[in-house]
Amino acid sequence: MFAQPSLSDATLSVTNRYATLCFERDDVRNALTGTTLIDDLCATIEWANANKEISCLIITGAGSAFSAGGNIKDMRDKVGMFGGSATEISASYKDGIQRISHAMHNAEIITIAAVNGAAVGAGFDLCCMADIRIGCEQTRFGETFINLGIIPGDGGAWFLQRLVGYQRAAELTFSGRIIDSAEALKLGLLLECVPKETLLTTAERYASEYASKPPQALRATKRLMKLAQRQELGDFLDVCADVQGQCHHTEDHQRALNAFLNKTTAQFEGN
Numbered sequence: 504m505f506a507q508p509s510l511s512d513a514t515l516s517v518t519n520r521y522a523t524l525c526f527e528r529d530d531v532r533n534a535l536t537g538t539t540l541i542d543d544l545c546a547t548i549e550w551a552n553a554n555k556e557i558s559c560l561i562i563t564g565a566g567s568a569f570s571a572g573g574n575i576k577d578m579r580d581k582v583g584m585f586g587g588s589a590t591e592i593s594a595s596y597k598d599g600i601q602r603i604s605h606a607m608h609n610a611e612i613i614t615i616a617a618v619n620g621a622a623v624g625a626g627f628d629l630c631c632m633a634d635i636r637i638g639c640e641q642t643r644f645g646e647t648f649i650n651l652g653i654i655p656g657d658g659g660a661w662f663l664q665r666l667v668g669y670q671r672a673a674e675l676t677f678s679g680r681i682i683d684s685a686e687a688l689k690l691g692l693l694l695e696c697v698p699k700e701t702l703l704t705t706a707e708r709y710a711s712e713y714a715s716k717p718p719q720a721l722r723a724t725k726r727l728m729k730l731a732q733r734q735e736l737g738d739f740l741d742v743c744a745d746v747q748g749q750c751h752h753t754e755d756h757q758r759a760l761n762a763f764l765n766k767t768t769a770q771f772e773g774n
Contacts, residue, residue, distance in 0.1 A: 507550065508543075567641075631663050
């Protein structure tokens with residue numbers, strides 16, 4: 504297994520074929536700006552993509568919040584990525600918070616957000632970038648940029664409407680209101696809502712299940728699901744045929760067939 508990345512404001516643990524990244528900046532409600540959490544998250548995804556022994560990544564936060572997104576005090580004081588001319592701020596967004604959008608969208612592993620508390624602004628958008636979201640009664644979501652006179656600069660408007668449709672996304676974005684876990688579950692933002700004390704174990708149950716599948720086929724399946732969002736059916740089917748041909752030639756495919764026919768449990772090796 505590849506050496507784990509060096510992280511400053513988050514911790515990373517590995518169990519079997521899945522990893523858990525925990526934001527450790529509860530002092531600022533795990534704000535993504537003004538901390539090293541952007542670097543930590545991007546480095547972790549890069550590590551996981553390159554590490555074929557990892558199939559799934561859980562992202563969660565320590566303390567009361569998942570992530571408060573941008574640091575409001577820094578915005579007020581116009582420091583860090585919020586300082587300088589309009590051109591300089593634009594560059595700071597591209598070199599800063601938007602790195603998360605690219606990293607999450609290009610993640611080859613399955614990503615699960617275990618939303619332990621409030622996730623607002625860029626913190627909410629990060630959750631929307633994940634493949635799966637598990638929440639608890641303390642989960643709160645808010646596309647709150649409009650309340651501060653700004654827009655979702657991390658591309659949140661792109662991700663949110665792909666989850667809940669244009670009309671629902673428009674209402675949440677235009678109002679900037681906070682929604683609770685019950686409404687998030689109703690809207691389909693959460694796959695499941697569980698007691699907070701079982702949040703991480705629930706996310707681990709999903710991660711463990713996904714990580715038990717043939718690794719190459721799992722990554723290929725996620726890649727194809729992303730591709731399906733932007734390709735015409737005919738072009739997509741051509742890619743599916745090519746990838747399927749490759750899958751049929753893997754040893755894990757044969758292991759899966761033998762296990763199915765012999766009523767045993769296959770141990771996949773990623774080849």
